Amino acid sequence: MHPLEGFRVIDLTTMINGPVAAMLLSDMGAEVIKIEPPDGDPWRPMLGGFLAYNRGKRAISINMKKEEGKEIARKLIAKADVLVENARWGVWHRLGLDYDSVIKINPDIIYLTVTGHGTSGPFVNMPGYDPLLQARSGQMVGQGGKDCPPVFYVVPLNDVASPMLGAYGAALALLQRLRTGKGQHVIMSLTNASICLQAMELMDYPGLEHINKGGDRLIGLNAAISHYQTLDKRWLMLYCPQEHQWQGLCRALGREELLFDLRFATPEKRAENDKALAELLAKTLGERPAEYWLEVLSQADVPVSLGQVNEELLEDPHCLENGFFEERDHPQLGWVKHHGITPRFSDMTGIIRRTGPLLGQHTAEVLAELGYTQEEIDRLVEKKVAFLMEEIEEE
Amino acid sequence: MKQVLAGFRVLDFGHYIPGPYTAMLLAEQGAEVIKIEPPAGDPMRSEKGFVVLNRSKKGMVLDLKKEEGKKIAQALIKKADVVIENFKPGKADQLGIGYETVKVLNPSTVHCSISGYGQFGPYRNRPGWDPIVTSTATVYVEQGGTGIASPVFLVLPLASYYSAFMAAYSITIALIAREKTGKGQQVDISLLNSIMAASCGGLVNFEARERVPRSYQQGGSPVYRLYQGSDGKWFFLALGNLAFLAKFAIAIGHEEWLTDERFEGAPFMILPPVNEELIEMFEKIFAEKTRDEWLEFLQAEDIPCGPALSVEAFMDDPQVIANDMVTEIEEPGLGPVRQMGVPVRLSQAPGAIKGRSPQKGEHTEEILSNSLNYSAEEISRLKQEKVI
Numbered sequence: 001m002h003p004l005e006g007f008r009v010i011d012l013t014t015m016i017n018g019p020v021a022a023m024l025l026s027d028m029g030a031e032v033i034k035i036e037p038p039d040g041d042p043w044r045p046m047l048g049g050f051l052a053y054n055r056g057k058r059a060i061s062i063n064m065k066k067e068e069g070k071e072i073a074r075k076l077i078a079k080a081d082v083l084v085e086n087a088r089w090g091v092w093h094r095l096g097l098d099y100d101s102v103i104k105i106n107p108d109i110i111y112l113t114v115t116g117h118g119t120s121g122p123f124v125n126m127p128g129y130d131p132l133l134q135a136r137s138g139q140m141v142g143q144g145g146k147d148c149p150p151v152f153y154v155v156p157l158n159d160v161a162s163p164m165l166g167a168y169g170a171a172l173a174l175l176q177r178l179r180t181g182k183g184q185h186v187i188m189s190l191t192n193a194s195i196c197l198q199a200m201e202l203m204d205y206p207g208l209e210h211i212n213k214g215g216d217r218l219i220g221l222n223a224a225i226s227h228y229q230t231l232d233k234r235w236l237m238l239y240c241p242q243e244h245q246w247q248g249l250c251r252a253l254g255r256e257e258l259l260f261d262l263r264f265a266t267p268e269k270r271a272e273n274d275k276a277l278a279e280l281l282a283k284t285l286g287e288r289p290a291e292y293w294l295e296v297l298s299q300a301d302v303p304v305s306l307g308q309v310n311e312e313l314l315e316d317p318h319c320l321e322n323g324f325f326e327e328r329d330h331p332q333l334g335w336v337k338h339h340g341i342t343p344r345f346s347d348m349t350g351i352i353r354r355t356g357p358l359l360g361q362h363t364a365e366v367l368a369e370l371g372y373t374q375e376e377i378d379r380l381v382e383k384k385v386a387f388l389m390e391e392i393e394e395e
Numbered sequence: 396m397k398q399v400l401a402g403f404r405v406l407d408f409g410h411y412i413p414g415p416y417t418a419m420l421l422a423e424q425g426a427e428v429i430k431i432e433p434p435a436g437d438p439m440r441s442e443k444g445f446v447v448l449n450r451s452k453k454g455m456v457l458d459l460k461k462e463e464g465k466k467i468a469q470a471l472i473k474k475a476d477v478v479i480e481n482f483k484p485g486k487a488d489q490l491g492i493g494y495e496t497v498k499v500l501n502p503s504t505v506h507c508s509i510s511g512y513g514q515f516g517p518y519r520n521r522p523g524w525d526p527i528v529t530s531t532a533t534v535y536v537e538q539g540g541t542g543i544a545s546p547v548f549l550v551l552p553l554a555s556y557y558s559a560f561m562a563a564y565s566i567t568i569a570l571i572a573r574e575k576t577g578k579g580q581q582v583d584i585s586l587l588n589s590i591m592a593a594s595c596g597g598l599v600n601f602e603a604r605e606r607v608p609r610s611y612q613q614g615g616s617p618v619y620r621l622y623q624g625s626d627g628k629w630f631f632l633a634l635g636n637l638a639f640l641a642k643f644a645i646a647i648g649h650e651e652w653l654t655d656e657r658f659e660g661a662p663f664m665i666l667p668p669v670n671e672e673l674i675e676m677f678e679k680i681f682a683e684k685t686r687d688e689w690l691e692f693l694q695a696e697d698i699p700c701g702p703a704l705s706v707e708a709f710m711d712d713p714q715v716i717a718n719d720m721v722t723e724i725e726e727p728g729l730g731p732v733r734q735m736g737v738p739v740r741l742s743q744a745p746g747a748i749k750g751r752s753p754q755k756g757e758h759t760e761e762i763l764s765n766s767l768n769y770s771a772e773e774i775s776r777l778k779q780e781k782v783i
Binding site: 001003004015016024028042045046047048049051052053099117118120121122123124126127129131132134135136137138139140141142143144149150151152153154155156157160161164165166167168169171172173174175176178179180182184185186187188189191192193194195196197198199200201202203204205206207208210212213214216217218219220221225226227229235237239298301302303304305306307308309310312313314316317318319321322324325330333334335336337338339340341342343344345346347348 | 420424444512522549550553556557562567576587594631633707710720729731734736
């Protein structure tokens with residue numbers, strides 16, 4: 001059994017933050033139908049990301065600017081438990097699918113908005129791209145450091161945090177609906193996500209000294225929390241800020257004498273002589289290959305990891321044994337390997353029903369389920385209201 | 396409607412970030428959260444973030460290494476809907492609060508364990524510190540760029556944060572399932588799987604996948620990256636689709652770009668060496684005006700861009716204020732602490748902050764006497780025996 005089995009989700013989203021919210025619901029067993037415009041989600045060309053953010057879903061392509069297309073959307077929404085949208089604020093008002101309009105079709109629906117900035121306020125109509133929030137929220141400046149260029153995070157950090165918290169909100173609303181029968185509007189934004197990802201940075205109180213810990217091509221925070229390069233030019237991440245970790249490290253490195261070195265005798269002393277310590281550690285760790293150090297340090301329970309590359313993570317024994325990657329067939333690409341489902345439940349399982357669907361892959365199937373006959377479907381395709389997969393491929 | 400989790404009781408045995416943050420997210424949607432600390436306290440108490448991650452909770456100190464401490468914890472578990480812990484796998488069992496024990500004590504309890512690598516598999520016993528797991532998950536290497544470049548360490552503990560978001564979601568999912576089955580279950584969350592979910596777009600693999608080499612800390616796409624104005628101030632230009640690129644080209648008088656093949660692959664797939672040539676060209680253009688002049692000009696044309704500011708400035712950001720995302724809470728010893736608000740909004744059942752973080756053991760006696768009917772004599776004996 002899957003926890004959200006039997007729940008239906010209509011996904012009106014594009015790009016990252018909306019699709020991920022619907023994907024998280026799909027992972028828990030909800031049946032998700034993604035409705036795309038004729039030219040598809042603009043994130044489709046970013047093939048890898050698109051497949052990841054839209055796995056598990058069925059995809060239909062309809063033109064909602066036409067009345068008959070809108071009618072199809074309304075029929076689907078009428079049967080849904082959750083609707084997810086992430087358009088720029090105002091778009092669905094113009095198309096008649098904003099929250100107040102939708103509850104006239106389906107009064108008990110949970111309407112999840114995952115937007116850039118929220119649903120009111122001075123920036124509400126501005127485009128919401130993750131890096132704009134990385135820039136405005138202090139994330140880029142915090143990473144780049146004082147007096148250095150800000151840094152653009154490769155991980156789309158707010159674009160994935162907002163759907164995680166948005167999915168949390170939708171799940172809360174579903175839990176409540178099981179008891180009250182009533183739906184509601186759940187709102188999450190990139191703006192709020194950027195704050196949640198700086199829960200401990202976005203603070204102020206009298207006398208608080210704001211320290212920017214960032215820097216240009218930062219490799220760590222100090223000698224004890226840092227990357228070190230090994231003889232074979234690999235990088236190890238070391239985490240030894242605590243006293244017992246520091247002692248374990250010195251012993252494992254065969255540098256017990258450092259424990260008696262007055263420059264490093266206390267955490268304060270080590271902070272004072274951080275640069276000297278980092279140089280010493282870099283020299284020692286640079287004398288042997290990564291594999292050697294990983295074994296020695298792991299044996300001694302010193303927190304360490306190899307800075308893995310993608311190919312290594314895909315073959316990582318821990319990931320393999322846990323089934324953290326799952327392969328699905330794709331009509332054009334052959335196989336596609338996805339990251340697994342994040343929570344592991346003792347009594348239930350999540351499910352990845354399929355890899356990201358092709359544009360219009362399930363248009364005919366979903367329309368047939370709504371009761372459209374083959375003749376009606378053909379007519380809708382001919383009138384360019386609905387779009388099938390084959391037809392789009394030819395174009 | 397009342398808050399969704401009103402009437403739900405959560406025991407938070409968490410420490411540092413993941414467990415406490417999860418419990419805070421549940422508390423602010425209505426759950427009654429009791430934070431249970433060892434006599435030495437949550438080691439996070441010495442960090443400034445503690446007061447944020449532990450607000451809206453009651454605080455209790457219990458020595459779970461003593462039989463009687465264990466007994467009290469188990470009596471509380473019998474009345475709990477959710478138990479959260481983020482010890483190293485195995486430790487919760489030793490302390491008498493592991494899933495196997497909880498399942499017997501109260502079959503309807505949802506038990507959430509958060510750990511570095513999860514409860515199963517060869518790395519389960521590895522120290523699961525955030526940077527170690529993040530490194531395993533390729534994130535620092537990916538940030539540093541491909542080739543011989545060094546990895547880049549990220550200052551935000553992203554894996555810890557994502558694990559808390561995924562834990563709050565997954566616990567709620569387990570509570571939904573419980574409505575049908577009447578049963579609780581174990582929810583196993585790892586920092587590894589959480590940060591992998593966050594970087595899942597990069598992790599997807601298929602045979603024909605081409606990986607674009609890159610090492611650009613300010614962004615690799617000329618139309619989607621950081622630039623400096625003539626005053627040296629930075630802003631991000633986010634021409635996230637071709638329509639925005641066209642608007643931009645027209646606005647700055649370079650309509651010829653619309654047919655310029657160097658922009659093929661825009662917005663995200665303009666590859667070296669063309670991207671570098673274009674970045675240089677854009678840098679020269681943006682050096683002609685100050686940052687704020689550019690922002691004003693571009694925003695008037697509805698072209699996505701925005702300044703790179705500090706987190707201190709963001710606290711006063713008008714949109715943040717409009718979203719009610721900064722609030723002030725009085726903390727003894729610190730004074731008024733400005734901090735984040737409640738992020739997820741439910742229109743009919745809005746969440747709320749319930750107050751400041753508890754002092755160590757602040758509510759121990761209250762909980763013992765009100766919830767478990769301990770007498771004053773018993774409580775003073777437990778104090779003497781250093782159980783509480």
